[in-house]
Amino acid sequence: MLSRLKEWFTTGNITVRIMTVVLIAYCVLVGLVNPTFFSLEIFLDFVRNGAGQAVVAMGVLVVMISGGIDVSFLAIAISSSYISTVLCTTHGWAKPKTFLSLLVVMGISCLVGVLLGCVNGLVIYFFKLPTFITTLATQSIFHGALATFVGTKPVTASRMPRSVIEFGSGAIFEFTSETGSWYGLSYFAIPVVFAVGLTWFILYGTVFGRRIFALGSNALAAKRCGVNIFAAQMFVFAYAGFLAGVMGIIYAADLRWVNPITMVGDELIVIAAVLIGGAKLSGGSGSVLGTLLGMAMIVILRSTLVLLGISSSWNDFFIGAVILVSVAVSAWRSRQESKAALRFDYV
Amino acid sequence: MPEKIQRRWPIDMDSMILAGILVAILAFMGFALGDSFFNIRNISSMVSQIPEFAFLAMGMGVAMITGGIDLSNVAAMNLSGIVLALCLTSSRLAGGVGIWGAILIGAVSALLVGVACGVFNGLSISRFGIPPIIATLGSMLFFSGLGVGITNGEGITGLPEQFTRLINMTIVELPPPFLFMLAVFVVMSILAPRLTTGKTLYMYGSSRVAALFTGLRIGKSLALGYALSGLFAAVSALILVGRTNSIKVGYGDTYQLQAILVVVLGGVNPDGGKGKFGNILVAVLILQILQNAFTLFMFTPYAKKLIWGGMLLAFMVVRTLLEKWSDRRKIRARMAQMAEGA
Numbered sequence: 001m002l003s004r005l006k007e008w009f010t011t012g013n014i015t016v017r018i019m020t021v022v023l024i025a026y027c028v029l030v031g032l033v034n035p036t037f038f039s040l041e042i043f044l045d046f047v048r049n050g051a052g053q054a055v056v057a058m059g060v061l062v063v064m065i066s067g068g069i070d071v072s073f074l075a076i077a078i079s080s081s082y083i084s085t086v087l088c089t090t091h092g093w094a095k096p097k098t099f100l101s102l103l104v105v106m107g108i109s110c111l112v113g114v115l116l117g118c119v120n121g122l123v124i125y126f127f128k129l130p131t132f133i134t135t136l137a138t139q140s141i142f143h144g145a146l147a148t149f150v151g152t153k154p155v156t157a158s159r160m161p162r163s164v165i166e167f168g169s170g171a172i173f174e175f176t177s178e179t180g181s182w183y184g185l186s187y188f189a190i191p192v193v194f195a196v197g198l199t200w201f202i203l204y205g206t207v208f209g210r211r212i213f214a215l216g217s218n219a220l221a222a223k224r225c226g227v228n229i230f231a232a233q234m235f236v237f238a239y240a241g242f243l244a245g246v247m248g249i250i251y252a253a254d255l256r257w258v259n260p261i262t263m264v265g266d267e268l269i270v271i272a273a274v275l276i277g278g279a280k281l282s283g284g285s286g287s288v289l290g291t292l293l294g295m296a297m298i299v300i301l302r303s304t305l306v307l308l309g310i311s312s313s314w315n316d317f318f319i320g321a322v323i324l325v326s327v328a329v330s331a332w333r334s335r336q337e338s339k340a341a342l343r344f345d346y347v
Numbered sequence: 348m349p350e351k352i353q354r355r356w357p358i359d360m361d362s363m364i365l366a367g368i369l370v371a372i373l374a375f376m377g378f379a380l381g382d383s384f385f386n387i388r389n390i391s392s393m394v395s396q397i398p399e400f401a402f403l404a405m406g407m408g409v410a411m412i413t414g415g416i417d418l419s420n421v422a423a424m425n426l427s428g429i430v431l432a433l434c435l436t437s438s439r440l441a442g443g444v445g446i447w448g449a450i451l452i453g454a455v456s457a458l459l460v461g462v463a464c465g466v467f468n469g470l471s472i473s474r475f476g477i478p479p480i481i482a483t484l485g486s487m488l489f490f491s492g493l494g495v496g497i498t499n500g501e502g503i504t505g506l507p508e509q510f511t512r513l514i515n516m517t518i519v520e521l522p523p524p525f526l527f528m529l530a531v532f533v534v535m536s537i538l539a540p541r542l543t544t545g546k547t548l549y550m551y552g553s554s555r556v557a558a559l560f561t562g563l564r565i566g567k568s569l570a571l572g573y574a575l576s577g578l579f580a581a582v583s584a585l586i587l588v589g590r591t592n593s594i595k596v597g598y599g600d601t602y603q604l605q606a607i608l609v610v611v612l613g614g615v616n617p618d619g620g621k622g623k624f625g626n627i628l629v630a631v632l633i634l635q636i637l638q639n640a641f642t643l644f645m646f647t648p649y650a651k652k653l654i655w656g657g658m659l660l661a662f663m664v665v666r667t668l669l670e671k672w673s674d675r676r677k678i679r680a681r682m683a684q685m686a687e688g689a
Contacts, residue, residue, distance in 0.1 A: 144656060323481075
């Protein structure tokens with residue numbers, strides 16, 4: 001076992017290695033200052049709090065591997081969850097508290113997400129526009145259109161489908177702590193495992209996944225090799241939209257409330273996690289494991305600064321610092337590599 | 348003589364299209380709104396709102412000409428506004444050097460903070476090779492996090508009257524920030540394509556590898572360019588604080604998208620290398636007039652959001668189509684020439 005671990009550690013992806021060390025070191029530090037940190041309850045809480053972001057981070061990862069970036073996923077998540085819950089409540093679909101009715105809500109939400117993602121993909125493919133500015137624009141368009149044409153009235157807990165409420169409050173298994181309160185592994189773990197597994201399979205287990213990597217590394221070379229650029233580009237944005245649809249329902253279940261006019265601003269956190277996990281804006285690199293570690297790092301950092309005795313108003317400052325340091329290190333390394341290989345892609 | 352002027356001040360297609368749009372919108376306003384648009388009060392309120400946004404847009408323009416983007420300039424604006432407000436409200440400082448001394452120290456340190464933010468961005472882009480989107484995304488969180496940390500996320504109010512009066516006074520019916528903005532636009536549009544740093548940044552924007560091989564001082568120029576963007580953010584912080592008499596992290600968040608929109612509308616290529624500050628000014632005027640019209644028509648903020656996003660997308664699409672069309676025309680003309688020669 002130990003030798004296996006050693007082997008992985010000397011040969012594995014360097015970003016993942018560095019992150020594992022930093023993450024463990026940080027957890028030990030927090031544990032030393034505040035021993036209550038090492039408890040199952042806090043760990044399960046992290047899973048619940050980070051679930052929605054972890055799901056959508058997989059979609060952003062796939063987009064970034066293909067050489068683009070997507071900042072419209074939050075608007076997509078809000079649009080799809082709002083449209084889905086409104087449709088289901090007004091038509092009385094998904095009334096019973098069953099798994100099937102949750103699937104109906106989730107399915108509609110994902111469908112809307114895929115459609116909106118396709119809008120991104122189509123515009124970017126046909127007009128060859130820069131992905132960042134385009135998705136920034138579509139983010140405004142999606143959110144503005146939702147509030148203007150669909151409605152601005154929030155869906156409250158009493159009107160929300162019962163299955164969604166159950167999804168948010170139930171647990172796969174439960175414990176009762178010494179103080180009498182209960183805690184458990186939230187149902188949210190299921191979509192996370194699903195999203196991570198599916199992304200892993202697509203990226204590392206299919207030819208299509210390798211094509212996405214190829215598109216990100218060098219679009220022209222990929223085209224010459226016969227990669228269908230249109231299909232790949234449409235897929236990545238549609239997939240990001242799909243997972244944004246899942247995230248929308250997770251948020252709805254978590255907050256028991258879908259408000260179409262407030263955008264809970266977590267875009268930066270998700271993009272930060274993907275970047276910290278080793279993805280590059282230029283495309284072609286990034287890993288599922290790295291993204292998960294990046295997400296874990298941010299979720300843990302956000303909720304433990306208080307345990308270290310630092311006011312939570314400094315959260316953004318530290319997260320910003322972590323992003324800057326990690327991207328600076330990775331950019332610096334790839335620049336040195338490029339210089340050594342006499343490539344001029346670093347300027 | 349006109350030929351010489353034509354050569355020195357070439358009128359490009361972007362300028363003509365923009366001027367056309369501006370005239371069309373003004374004419375439409377005249378018809379649709381008449382006196383409720385063209386009255387002294389409305390116009391003077393517009394004139395007082397333009398400068399703070401125009402400076403942000405100019406900073407964004409500098410960054411986008413280099414092929415980058417500055418997503419942190421609203422955060423830098425908030426941070427330097429907070430520094431200014433802290434200096435102004437500190438009774439210790441005012442007791443020591445008098446209120447005008449405090450205003451001077453506050454303004455200078457706000458400008459320094461803005462420049463420092465910009466240099467920070469420029470160095471992380473040129474020294475470490477971080478892509479501008481990511482470098483400024485990270486520094487945006489960093490700067491606004493610093494602002495939230497300092498103020499605990501609360502607003503600072505109760506600034507001395509002298510400062511707000513200074514910003515809001517008028518010279519011949521026009522507020523000084525507006526006149527200053529016009530002057531800066533003129534200076535920028537004259538100097539940016541002529542100074543070495545400016546030329547370097549335009550060249551870097553149009554081809555990075557070529558600029559590297561010419562031996563131009565790219566790192567220094569990039570740092571200066573982003574420093575300028577930070578300085579402009581600080582100037583707009585001075586105006587914002589003076590106008591609203593308060594500051595809080597989160598002020599001016601809607602400016603971010605609008606600044607990108609204005610710069611793209613002003614004919615700056617998001618890939619870098621092209622763009623004129625005169626056109627950005629016209630685009631700022633167009634945006635402000637539309638903004639004003641939407642308010643008069645009583646559009647909801649969401650409808651505005653939809654329109655701004657739609658406009659940004661539409662302009663980028665139109666731009667691509669126009670470029671494709673003009674490329675095709677050039678190729679056709681070239682082929683005709685070659686056929687004649689043969």
